[in-house]
Amino acid sequence: xTAPFVVIGIGxxxxxxxxxGHAVVEVLREHADPAEIELSTCHQLLPExxxxxxxxxxxxxxxxxxxxxxxxxxxxxxEADAEPWRWGHQLRPxxxxxxxxxxxxxxxxxxxxGAADFDYGEELGKPVRAAVPAAVEAILTWTRTVDxxxxx
Numbered sequence: 066x067t068a069p070f071v072v073i074g075i076g077x078x079x080x081x082x083x084x085x086g087h088a089v090v091e092v093l094r095e096h097a098d099p100a101e102i103e104l105s106t107c108h109q110l111l112p113e114x115x116x117x118x119x120x121x122x123x124x125x126x127x128x129x130x131x132x133x134x135x136x137x138x139x140x141x142x143x144e145a146d147a148e149p150w151r152w153g154h155q156l157r158p159x160x161x162x163x164x165x166x167x168x169x170x171x172x173x174x175x176x177x178x179g180a181a182d183f184d185y186g187e188e189l190g191k192p193v194r195a196a197v198p199a200a201v202e203a204i205l206t207w208t209r210t211v212d213x214x215x216x217x
Contacts, residue, residue: 068121070171070208072097073114074106075128082135082180082193086127089176089200096201102208110156115164121171123211125204126158129193133179136192138200140207143173172211176200 072093074086087106094104107114110126118124126143133139146163158175165171178200182190189197 069099069101069103070123070125071103071105071118071121072125072127072204073110074104075108075110075126077108078187079185081182081184081186081188082190083129083183084187085129085178085180085189085193085197085200088189088194088197089127089178089204092197092201093204096205110158110161112156112161112164115161118161118171119165119169123172123174123208124162125174125176125207127176127178127200127204129180129183130177131180133177134192135179135181135190136196137179138196138203139177139179140203141175141177143175145170174204174207174211176203 072090074090076083076086078084078087090104090106097104143158143162146159158173162170162173178193178196180193
């Protein structure tokens with residue numbers, strides 16, 4: 066049996082918009098079937114998370130990005146880094162996937178939500194908060210339509 070999808074919400078909940086990955090995961094808890102989608106959060110991707118990704122049907126990384134206007138959602142498929150990981154403790158999704166064996170590497174997606182306010186505080190800015198339901202829908206749609214056979 067294939068392990069369920071995993072969605073990882075990334076960010077610091079004490080730096081306002083940076084916590085949007087966690088907010089998306091919290092809303093997903095109300096809409097996702099735990100037998101189909103496992104939910105997780107972290108402040109940053111670490112080498113230790115690799116073990117939890119092996120053999121998954123797919124993985125979604127949800128994070129704030131400054132590369133989009135506040136509240137704008139972008140998605141992109143993630144391919145494993147071809148270069149071996151050398152050193153460091155903070156990783157990109159591509160690096161995490163590169164640490165997995167080719168036979169256990171899941172299909173992967175990044176959902177980036179444009180963020181602008183990284184000041185101290187726990188509240189998301191209005192445009193970022195408004196984007197959370199659309200990010201949840203994008204994740205649920207991807208998990209229903211992704212071709213998980215393409216990653217093996």
